[in-house]
Amino acid sequence: MNDSSSQTPPKPLSAAALKERKTRRKMLVGVGIRLVFFVTMPAAFATGFSGIKYLMTAIGAGESLSMNSFVWTLMGLLAFTFLFGRFFCGYVCAFGTLGDAVYGLSAWIQKKVFHRKKPLVFPDKVYRPLQKVKYVVLAVLVLLCALGSYSLLTGWSPWNVFSRLTAFQWPSAGYIGGIVLLVLIVIGMACQPRFFCQFLCPMGAVFSLMPVLPFSAVTSRSENCLKGCQACRKNCPVGIKPGEDKFLDGECVACEKCMHVCPKGNIHRPTHKIIRHEWVSLVLKAVLFFVMGVFLGLCRFL
Template identity: 30%
Template sequence: MAKKIKKSQVLRHIVQLIMFFALPGLYAMAFNETKTVYKMIIEGNFNFLQAFPSLIEFVAVMLVTILIGRWFCGWICAFGAYNDLIYFIAKKVFKGKFKIDEKADSILKYAKYVILLFIIIVSWTFGSSILESTSPWDVFGQITNVSTIVNNLLIGLILLVLITIGAAFIERFFCRYLCPLGAVFSIISKVGIMKINKPKADCGKCRACTMNCSMGLPL
């Protein structure tokens, strides 16, 4: 079993690496298309067939989430890969693993839902432009365009730096606590087809799986 897990992890990291360089902006595209769908629905002009060509990323990602859960987060998301890379380097440098309190961890995981709700209300519903320069994933997707980042996304750059620091100490820091798209996936995956089946009813009590899970999910 350990060898199978190791092989799947190697494959996952290879896919992550490819997506990191090939499609670093896929996260931003999927999130922006989520916004497009929401606005079309509340404005009462949602026509799926007409809108489909501009929603390919959104449709593909949501279908994958419904079928096999949050596969996008662990395998495809370049921003998730970035968090993994920072944590891997930091663990090698500092020779240790920062432990966050279990209760604090469970509470902080709700922060991403608050962030998603805030974005939906302030930006998507009322159309405020106050958040336009604050997107760390937009900075990440345009990381080589220094002038655009400094001139238009300075707050987003500062947030990306803070997220990087957090990712160095807490595995998948952004994914666990701050990712609004992850909040969407978490909700959608509730109706997912594939589930984790516990071999025994009392599985999970030892917390071995939770301790080894990069997201610290309870079994």
């Protein structure tokens, strides 16, 4: 058997191998981007939500609004999402990256230790209803702020606990509630890709309702699809088929996994016509966000 394979003469790379190389390169670039943002801007998502909390608290108290650094951060995140889709969620947010890492590790353990062919995912039936839970989370938090009772939740924020850990500080004893919630969330992250982002994240709820410029969103030419093919939806961390579930498009976290799994190459981002290499487009967005983040004061080192 070895002989026969060694006898085949070296050929130029096939189309499939080229695609494989392209996907691999883009995946590595994506992991690199997530790591850089995880280390430099681990609190970005909490800061953006602090902007919403500040606005709602001020409105609830009848005070006039001021443009403080929380509000600037919120506006920066929303503007970036408007222009490029939820790139922030997919590549910048430290909680999203934590979710990807936990699920990646869990899938690896499931494969190596428990010999499961396919890692765990939530069944379809509970999936869609759970995606609505984040709107309830957002509504409750916003309401508490507006009523001036947000302090009731002191010690219960898993984000607070997480941000303490990223600063290498142990959360104090008053944070038992937050620690328990964080542990539960990490368990959830191990069972479903993007568990927190799509089911619970109040900032994700805001992002998923944002308009995204149509020419920077992922689109598919579904008329060319193979009959009954669900490859994109099955591989999508938030379970959507681009362009088909039109009211769920906001769930897309811009990971672009669907582009690589589509057997017909139907799925693409219109902006990729301008920038041919997909990994270059990722790096450009990352650099743009990084510069914005430094100006907003989100970077821990600059």
